[in-house]
Amino acid sequence: MIAELAQHIVDGVVLGAILALPALGLALVWRIAGFPHLAHGSLMTIAAYAAWLAAGVWHLPLPLAVLFGLAISAATGVGMHLGVYRYLAGRPMLNLFIASIGVELFLRYGVIFSFGSDFQTFPLPAERGVRLGLVVVRPLDLVLLGVAFGALLGVWWMFRGTQIGRRMRAVSDNPFLARLSGISPARIHLAMWILVSVLAGAAGILLGARNVISPTLGWDVLLLAFAAAIFGGISNPFGAAVGAFLMGLVSQLGIMWIPTSYEEGIAFFLIMIVLLVRPRGLFGEAVRA
Amino acid sequence: MTYVYTVIAFGLIYTMLALGLNLQMGFTGIINFGYVAFVAIGAYTSALLTVDLHWPLLAGWAAGAALAALASYPLGLLTIRLGGDYFAVVTLGFSELALLVVLNERQLTHGAIGITGIHRPFAALGPHLSAPLALLTIAALTAFTAYLIWQIGHSPLGRLLRAIQANESAAQALGKNTVGYKVLVLVVGSAIAGLAGALYAHWVQYISPDQFSPDVTFNTFIALILGGVGSLLGPVIGAFVLIFFLQGSIVLQDYVHIFSANQQSALRFMIIGLALVLLIVFRPEGIMGRMKSRRSRRSADVS
Incomplete structure (x- = not known):
């Protein structure tokens, strides 16, 4: 029982580490560009396919x-930013939201068009589990875990240093004040999109x-990442x-x-409960208008 | 001929879906991204009641619409106060959850295998008569729904809903219970979605979970935006343009062999995605938008 519990905790931390990267990105896009970005999963999928293409087909080093x-x-x-979202800045949130569905459909089916819908795997050496105490x-x-924590630390350093x-x-906290202080929104948006895409x-x-x-691949965890971002609080990327x-x-x-098949359902219930009890999320500062 | 019937039937069913969504999004500004959940509830309720419990067809349809409405009520009560963006994500989660339930509760929903042997209306009259008569029934119900929405749009209630969309605080300041009206709109729109789902199930005679993916929600949004959000004729035009494109490209698949079948269907969705982006960037007011005054065009933008 204890061993099982410990195993689930380890799995949970690993899942959390993967989710943390898109969740942080979703929170940043939501704050800075002002909409829930539905095409975020495509960024994950495309990176995975590109890396697979390079490693598995072109036989480049990992x-x-x-x-x-x-x-x-x-x-x-x-x-996405330069081709679509930039033109919709200042429009109602729904416009951007729906445009991001269009982008998601285009990219997801673009991947299917190019690579088919079969599953692919990375050419990785077979590995054996390492026993660490109970797990x-x-x-x-x-x-x-190392990569995820490294990335999070990197972003933290970037935000501070x-x-x-x-x-x-500054733009994420208050776009209006940031603009008054002479910060160019165009460059911040560009930098933000590079950052969240890499994450x-x-x-x-x-x-x-x-x-x-x-x-x-990305779409399947997108809802969990959204749930995580809302859970932690959209206004605070590290809360996400x-x-x-x-x-x-x-x-x-x-x-x-x-049952395992309801894993995604747990995410849904968590969002509901958090939004009802604490609409700004666990670590959110203020409710965004 | 059968194929023409199916294209028209799908066009009408998507018209009905777009009408319900227009009531929610176009009139009131509710962004319901879990729309397909209510379509699925309607379809499954009617299919299960008529196939497994041998209910009469009309009772199945009514129950489908009623159960979809009933399911949306607690969801609305709990979440309608959230900001529009949160509400959109929560409803998307709701539709994924509904899909999970349909997939996993096999004893009730037949799981991934789906439900076969759903009867068409007038099935007793033989396939040659039942198809056109079923089509007429769908057309009549779609027309009735359109009439209902048109009535709502031109009633004091319709003006209030537009007021909520334009400025909810102002409507509240006038003493209107905006939350109550938004829940009402969510429930009515879901009932329409449920009825459309039931009609769909009884037209195609076979349903399975993969027919109720979020793509249905997205298609409905595309139909609505294509036609023009908030306009009365827009949903009809948008739905038929979408269905002609979808079905037309399937027909084309039989004659053009540049790409594999899988690639062609992928290409179809790529074009839909691209069209959606271009539409939002260049014509957020839709095809029908040109006929409207600049003022209402701006209010379409606000939605």
């Missing part, structure tokens, strides 16, 4: 393949390496990351009692 995947997802994110951990999961990061926080791409590659790569770990834990502990 680090290069990962870099290629991240570059492609960054390019996709910038393309068995896949070595890949340790890599995954660099000018562009501080400006991004989502990293999550997509990790998820693809852990499970399989499919055209709905913490929310992701809590989401991961709760959903993995939940499947001890609830």
Whole structure:
């Protein structure tokens, strides 16, 4: 029982680490660009497919393949912003929201068009679980945790220590005041899209390496990531990351009692409860108008 | 001929879906991204009652609409006060949850296998007569729904709903119970979605969970935006343009062999996605938008 519990906690932390990256990105887009970004899952999927293409088909070394995947997802994110969302700035949220569905459909079916709907896997060496005390951990999961925490720390440093990061926080806190202080929204938006695309791409590659790569890889976890972002509080990107770990834990502990097939349902109930009890999320500062 | 019937039937059913969504989004500004959940509830309720419990057809349809409305009521009470963006994400979650229930509760819903042997209206008259008569029934119900929505749109209630969309605080300041009206609109729109779902189930005679993916919600949004949000004729035009494109590209598949079948169907959805983006960027007011004055065009933008 204790061993089982510990195993679920480990799985929950790993799931949380994967979710934290897109959740942080979703919170940033929601705050800075002002809409729930439905095409975020496509960024994950495209990065996974690009990395798979480089590693599995072109036989590039793994680090290069990962870099290629991240570059492609960054390019996709910038393309979305410059090609679509930029023209809709200042329009009602619904316009952006629906445009992001169009982008999601275009990209998801673009992936199916190019690669088919079969599952793909990364050419990774077979691995054996490592026993750590009570639990068995896949070595890949340790890599995954390291990358996710590293990325989160990197973003934290960027927000505290660099000018562009501080400006991004300023725009996220209060776009109007930020503009008065002479911060150009155009550059912040561009930087934000690169950042969130790389984060989502990293999550997509990790998820693809852990499970399989499919055209709905990103879409399948998008709702969980949204739930995590809302859970932690949209107004605070790191709240969203913490929310992701809590989401991961709760959903993995939940499947001890609830059938696995309802894992996504747990996310839905969590969003509902959090929004009813604390509409701004666990770590949110204020309700956004 | 059968194929023409099916295209028209799908066009009418999507018209009905777009009408219900127009009531929610176009009139009142409620962004319901879990719309397909209520379609599925209507379809499954009617199919299960008529196939497994041998209820009469009309009772099945009524129960489908009623249960869809009933399911939306608690959801509305709990979540309608949330900001529009939160509400959209929560309803999307609701539709995923509904899909999970349909997939997993096999004893009740037959799971992934789906339900076969759903009767068409007038099935006793033989296939040659039943198809046109069923089509007429769907057309009559769609026309009735359109009439109902038109009546609502031109009543004091319709003006109040538009007021809620334009400025909810102002409507509240006038002493209107805006939350109550929004829940009402959610319930009525869901009943329409449920009825459309029931009609769909009895037209295609076979339903399974994969027919009720979020793509149905997205298609309905596309039909509505294509036609013009908030306009009365818009949903009809948008729905038929969408269905002609979807079905037309399926027909084309039989004659053009540049890509594989899988690629062609993927291409179809890529075009839909692209069309949606172009529409939102260049013509957020839809095809019918041009006929409206600049003022109402701006209010369509606000939605």
